[in-house]
Amino acid sequence: MSFYLAIIGSKDNAIYSLDFGTYRQGGDGTSKFSADVRQLCPFIVHSSLDIIEEVQWTNSAMHLKVIDKFYNYLISAYVTSGNIKFLLLHETRADEVIRQFFVDLYDLYVKTLMSPFYSVDQAITSKVFDQRVKMLAKKYL
Amino acid sequence: MASNSPHSSSPDGRGFFSSPPPPSSSNSPAPSLSLSFSSFLGGGSNSVSSGPLSPNNSVSPARLSTVAALxxxxxxxxxxxxxxxxxxxxxxxxxxxxxxxxxxxxxxxxxxxxxxxxxxxxxxxxxxxxxxxxxxxxxxxxxxxxxxxxxxxxxxxxxxPTTPTSSPTKLRARSNSKSxxxxxxxxxxxxDIHDLDAVLSLYLTQSPRFFSSSAAFSPAALHDAIYQRSLQRILSxxxxxxxxxxxxxxxxxxxxxxxxxxxxxxxxxxxxxxxxxxxxxxxxxxxxxxxxxxxxxxxxxxxxxxxxxxxxxxxxxxxxxxxxxxxxxxxxxxxxxxxxxxxxxxxxxxxxxxxxxxxxxxxxxxxxxxxxxxxxxxxxxxxxxxxxxxxRCVNTWNDQIASSRRGLTGRFFSASRRFLGSNNRAAGPGASAGASGNYDPVTSSYGFMTAEAQMRKLADYAFMLRDWRLAQSTYDILRKDFLNDKAWKYHAGAQEMAATSLILSGTPLSSKIRMELLEPMLDSATYSYTSRCNQPTYALRTILMTSELLRSRGGGAADDAARWLMKAISEKLMGNLAHALIIERVSACYAIRHGVGSQGWGSRRRKAAFWQLVAAKEWVMLDKKPHALQCLEEAGETAYDALPWTQVAGSLMYELRENAQSMVMYDSGRD
Known part of the structure; x- marks a missing residue:
């Protein structure tokens, strides 16, 4: 199973992206997307923003669950109180696990946000952040 | 909160989303993207794509009437x-x-x-x-x-009578084989799928000859015109x-x-x-x-x-x-x-x-x-x-046959019929064929004098005379009868036309009606056509016709239209060129939603851009570069030009644009 994670800023700008695979069922943590799909991933996720913007005003929860799909890929979304969107492209439905993943990711993101050298909507280039996200992925997905 | 002003993305955003190196050469006809997707579930997550409060964009009546008129x-x-x-x-x-x-x-x-x-x-x-x-x-x-x-x-x-021939859904894979x-x-x-592709290829290569009669003909309108024209060919x-x-x-x-x-x-x-x-x-x-x-x-x-x-x-x-x-x-x-x-x-x-x-x-x-x-x-x-x-025919049949089936007694009649039918089936294995007696399973048809055939004729005549409500109510009775008799092709046909006449009748299509009436009708119609009757072309007709009508309704219905087209795409019901054209049509379905307010709440501009991009990819693969460029241009205008990450080398958008442009230049050099 493969995943694609994107953090998108309040102005549609890309903050962070990562594609990874599961460690369960003998996976090695790398994504198994075909080249075609891998190229399309950012665009698929971007197109889901349309749906998020519609749903976020009718749903008070931060975790919007599965909001969109592209053939057999599902897209889950999490909107922070600062209107930063976390989007995850995945293949099977697992709302609860993904919620936990998003909550912990939010934790990581807020820690980054508190850094005096980071401002809102800026891209995250920190290696440590990258490492920690991968740890989270390994833990939950 | 969600301000989407496109010009203020941070410069550091560049480089993210950058995709890994593309496949060795994009020129080589890689397997079509959609071929790799195994299943696309038609129903299921409707709440997802069309929110309950989705803004209802009204479409100008003129637009509605052109599609409906066609x-x-x-x-x-x-x-x-x-x-x-x-x-x-x-x-x-x-x-x-x-x-x-x-x-x-x-x-x-x-x-x-x-x-x-x-x-x-x-x-x-x-x-x-x-x-x-x-x-x-x-x-x-x-x-x-x-x-x-x-x-x-x-x-x-x-x-x-439909004979179970080879698999219906793999048509694209062997579209060139004579067998x-x-x-x-x-x-x-x-x-005929191949004829349609042949005529499409003529349209696409010589489009100025057919479609540029008016001077102010934008390239965007060209693809719209080609699509309408091919729809006409399918229906004609x-x-x-x-x-x-x-x-x-x-x-x-x-x-x-x-x-x-x-x-x-x-x-x-x-x-x-x-x-x-x-x-x-x-x-x-x-x-x-x-x-x-x-x-x-x-x-x-x-x-x-x-x-x-x-x-x-x-x-x-x-x-x-x-x-x-x-x-x-x-x-x-x-x-x-x-x-x-x-x-x-x-x-x-x-x-x-x-x-x-x-x-x-x-x-x-x-x-x-x-x-x-x-x-x-x-x-x-x-x-x-x-x-x-x-x-006269409509009135006679309506009085003599159909009216007895409407109303209270009619319901009792059909209920008792159903009861007896199931009794028959329980009686013996052979009895299932003669559930009502009128359906002839050998020729898989009804004789023209049977009540069912005449009702169908009544409905069709009403449809041709554009009495949508009568047509719809008659198709509605028929589809239950056909289901009882397991007359699948008839059943699919009645569902198809019931859905079409429902949309044409101008009934407001609330999300409830769409979910509870249209969705199951279209779903079983396409399923029966493709799987039970081996008639993928009829399924495609159903989808194209209804999605075009739904699109003309705008709002959440346009989302449904896009979803149905995606289903047609994933089931590969058509030839290569039609495939690309339909992908592009998905984009048009999304583009018709404009959203409300300054934020454009409920608009689908990113979705529209995305499907333009997918279409461009398909056009490049089919070597129709001007059309690919056209799609890319539109996708860029709608959303992607304002996003730095789409313009970076390695991004799909960038690759496709390079690819299409180089091919165009090579072409003009050759001539």
């Missing part, structure tokens, strides 16, 4: 033409291949308001009513088709089939010319030939006969013709007409004010159009006065004979 026009009454040899010779003298060839263009649009009275007694006037003149031999063809398969796919105007074509010919297809010539009666003749024309030495005898003979022609058991011969006499202005005397016409009226009743015409061929040497170009019929099949475009057939002229006479004839036949005949 669909309405495409289901026009069919009229078989039986012409005597001398009448055909007359048409040949005028430069046409037969009388049918001469009449056909005049059936495209009957002049003037046609007043139609619906089942409630309300009148409505139609400005775009049309007729389809079809060859008389098709009745014979259909009869033959019941016993032996038609020789080639393109001439498949017949019907035969696929012959396998397809076994059961009549709604239209439905084959004769048991499960729908649109292509069964509503009337027939029996024609002779004034040159005939034995006019009355010839007419009787033609009548008999039509009556005795072997037709399949599901086709009724109980249609209107209309007799015409073509008076030759140049070789016959008018007094004689008038006398003959009077005799005809005495013999055959009131459904007679005399047309006065000149039998010589005209060209540009005649003064221009007196002649008129006769266009080719708009409602030809894809195969016909391909031959027409490739052969450069000559322009045909006839005298202005002759054209006026012909138009008057078509109008008179429609207004005075055809429409009253159809109205």
């Amino acid at each position: 669909i309405a026009q495409s289901f026009a009454p069919h009229i078989a033409v039986f012409a005597s040899d001398d009448a055909n010779q007359f048409a040949r003298d005028m430069g046409f291949s037969s009388l049918l060839d001469l009449l056909r263009p005049f059936g495209d649009k009957v002049k003037g308001p046609i007043v139609v009275r619906d089942s409630q007694g309300l009148t409505s006037s139609l400005d775009d009513f049309g007729l389809r003149f079809v060859p008389s031999t098709f009745a014979a063809q259909a009869a033959y088709a019941a016993t032996l398969p038609p020789p080639s796919a393109s001439s498949g105007a017949g019907s035969s 696929a074509q012959t396998a397809l010919a076994q059961s009549p297809v709604c239209f 010539v439905p084959p004769v089939s048991a499960h729908e009666t649109f292509s069964h003749p509503v009337a027939s024309i029996i024609a002779i010319s004034s040159r005939n030495p034995q006019p009355i005898e010839t007419l009787s003979m033609l009548y008999k030939a039509g009556n005795d022609a072997p037709v399949p058991s599901y086709m009724s011969k109980d249609y209107l006969r209309y007799y015409i006499l073509i008076h030759d202005e140049e070789h016959s005397e008018i007094e004689k013709s008038i006398a003959l016409f009077e005799r005809m009226k005495r013999h055959f009743g009131l459904h007679c007409h005399m047309i006065r015409m000149h039998s010589s061929k005209f060209d540009l040497n005649t003064p221009e004010t007196q002649i008129q170009v006769v266009p080719y019929s708009e409602w030809m099949s894809a195969a016909e159009e391909v031959t027409l475009l490739q052969q450069e057939r000559p322009t045909r002229y006839i005298l202005e006065s002759d054209a006026v006479n012909l138009r008057a004839f078509v109008r008179e036949m429609t207004v005075q004979s055809l429409i009253p005949f159809m109205e």
